[in-house]
Amino acid sequence: MLTIWGRENSNNVKKVLWCAAELRLNFTHINAGGTYGKTDEETFRSLNPNGLVPLLQDNDLALWESNTIVRYLAAKFGQHPFYANDPLVRAQAEKWMDWQISTIVVPFRTVFVGIVRTQPEQRDMGKIEAAITELEQHFTILEQTLAGQPYLSGDVFGIGDIPLGSFIYAWFEMPIKRQPRPHMERWYQRLCARPAYQSTVMTPLT
Ligand SMILES: N[C@@H](CCC(=O)N[C@@H](CS)C(=O)NCC(=O)O)C(=O)O
Known part of the structure; x- marks a missing residue:
């Protein structure tokens, strides 16, 4: 199961939400960061010690860094040519x-x-x-x-x-x-x- 953490007005979170939408993925979205808070909580910090969004959870995987998350989603769920074979x-x-x-x-x-x-x-x-x-x-x-x-x-x-x-x-x-x-x-x-x-x-x- 996929969960994407991060407030929708963040330019870095937008990358991940956009990528997930292009790939038509089903996921849970949790607004976090900015006025939503949550990023200083122990649970969040245990998943991303930087306390920043976006954060992706894919079952046991907790992944941070927006561009890495985009690459991961593309590699796991994307197809050529979105994620080029060559x-x-x-x-x-x-x-x-x-x-x-x-x-x-x-x-x-x-x-x-x-x-x-x-x-x-x-x-x-x-x-x-x-x-x-x-x-x-x-x-x-x-x-x-x-x-x-x-x-x-x-x-x-x-x-x-x-x-x-x-x-x-x-x-x-x-x-x-x-x-x-x-x-x-x-x-x-x-x-x-x-x-x-x-x-x-x-x-x-x-
Ligand atoms: N290099 C990181 C930067 C992450 C980052 O700076 N996120 C900002 C939002 S764009 C953040 O979490 N700010 C604190 C907050 O929203 O509470 C990435 O690309 O994911």
Whole structure:
């Protein structure tokens, strides 16, 4: 039996909920973290000593780290081409997952927390704008890639699209000035057409 712990407004939890929805999995969802609490309780800490969400339980397995959970669900329940059979194709998709968590997450968090979770009068606009500039530099790489392929996973949608796809919704929804990125925007629109994305990722930013 699968249980996913984590509040629905977390960009990292969204990855897991979206992946589970794409795979049409049956699972129990427990809201946790933020105002829901629970993450400091002994039971939760015994499953994830970091006290962070998302957390996946699959019978005796307790697994944390959002991208690892996405990979696990895809490997266990997914099929080609969502989880590509060819190691070369899969690796090309998976590198975007690592890029998201290594390169994008820190400046993204500065912008997201600054714009969505901070009152205007308390915002450090210098810091937010520097983070936007940094993200725009990184997104040039995304734009060039998506000029030559419809999805980050390659010719078809797959796991490589999930981590950045979860974050990109907030990027396009936040009231910030963005450089025009026609290829990224077309990729985003392709994601927006997916019912699983609509129900799990395209929810109010809070
Ligand atoms: N690298 C971890 C980061 C997890 C993380 O930072 N989770 C945040 C939510 S996005 C969290 O648990 N914050 C505390 C809380 O919600 O109470 C992952 O990708 O799963």
